[in-house]
Amino acid sequence: MCGIVGYIGEQQAAPILLDGLSKLEYRGYDSAGMAVYNGKEIDMVKSMGKLKVLEEMTHGGSTLPGFSGIGHTRWATHGSPTDVNAHPHYNKDSSIVVVHNGIIENYMKLRRKLEGKGYQFVSETDTEVLAHLLDYYYKGDPLDAISKVMYWVEGSYALGILFQDFPGEIYAVRKDSPLIAGQGKDGNFIASDVPAILKYTRDVYFIENQEIVKVTKDSLNFYNIDKEEVQKESSRIEWDISAAEKEGYEYFMLKEIYEQPKAVMDTLHPRLKDQDIVIEELGMTDEEILAVSKIYIVACGSAYHTGVTAKYVFEGLARIPVEVDLASEFRYRRPIFQPGTLVIIVSQSGETADSLAALREAKSCGVRTLGIVNVVGSSIAREADNVLYTWAGPEIAVATTKAYSTQLIAQYLLALKFAKVRNEIDDSQFQSMLYDLEKLPDQIEFLLGNKEKIQHFANRYLATEHVFFIGRGIDYAISLEGSLKLKEISYIHSEAYAAGELKHGTISLIEQDTLVVALVTQKELYKKTLSNMQEVRTRGAFVMAVTNAGNKEVEKSADYVIYLPETNPYFTNSLAVIPLQLFSYYVSLGKGLDVDKPRNLAKSVTVE
């Protein structure tokens, strides 16, 4: 995820910026840059690759002399990881320079507007729009220009800004992207995250949404969007650097679980426009969508599990037949493609060897391919005919959580779009589903509020040896993910079973107190799953059920129940997976395991 650091004070800025950026490296990035006021104008150096490149280019910062500057590490979203797309970005005469975290959702519209006024863009980024928009509104008052830009820009942002006319000041502003200001001894700071400045100060101000901060070497002033000054209290950071990297969370996995409402919103929002779904990156006309006769969803691990859910959603809504394949199988099984086939490859890293090979296999047969990928510029993103990015930000824990959730969202959007274009759903159903989609981030947030209850429950199962996850339809797909999450980080043997299959073998494994987790979110299948729960319960199982709010019936067949907020049945996976992630996390934590780095596993599986 992108990182921001800014400094103004009595020391040389560039070495401090490099040091601050190095503390954000753990978050993942693909390019880095700095801009420093040199006493006359603003100098800038930026490059793709690691911070080491920037250090070498500037000889540790010494070739960028000056006492105020801003730095950035970029995790590419709009535009591939290149030198030109790296931040900072200049306005036309290099007198205003900007670094940005977040996503500007209406950047295309703003870009067209600015191009119409003669502005020339050099990068593919959404950020460059901000530099030119600031230029457009700047009439000698930085605060005024920033507040005008805030009124125009939609999306999320944390910005660091330098104005050449105001060399003794740095400006920063945020909306839905974190930003802090720090008060040091001989200078002041801005940063996207505490670790970047913890070496220099522990006294920080947390900037609220739509607040602007003006930083000089000995003052920090805060303003609202209407340029009125606001008073703020500083906070003292008591964490050490490693806790600060995780923003106070004990493990990255928990931090990433908590980032899901935002990740889901970032993946969803830019594609919802005027009560419609607009996926420009899809590169398919309505005629081409109508011509799709079959979809293959190909992936590995958790990404494959999102495909299992998506099969139900695509088939149910868009009435297109879907096959879901493990990439390691697909690549060797010589599938028979018919005209109108679309192959969707789902991958967080975009580098998974089997998924990449499956993509190449499909392409070699002349089939249209679409990547659903989190890492911009990765191999699958580059090689697929089209790519739909999930905007989860970098995921550090080996066990995926937020990438999984955003992969689901990307596929819901596609399925709904296809269903609408193919006239399989009417407008009122479409609108009601959009409404339910928009509610998901808040509903996920609500479920995260239950973590103590789940931790308490998880602590009872630290010594258990076997756990079974059961469900039907989409609930089976959720079971697959719940089971994988548990086994990969807790080392407890677990299996996911389609509930109706239990009595064809697995039920013989049920003993006194075996934990069975039953997913019961699909109304038309309630009764069927309830009877499977009864079957295992009468053989001694302890049944934990995850079901929809109001389904009190379930209490007769379960020993412990977690209720989910109401949503469309096609979207329940997005909610049901949250308690399952938390359950696995707390079992692993309780067993004292390394939650983020489970044994024998790698984050990105680049070998076969």
Ligand code: M6R
């Ligand atoms: O990077 P990818 O999404 O292609 O990775 C696929 C799987 O390796 C991945 O989902 C794996 O199963 C996760 N560690 C599960 O948490």
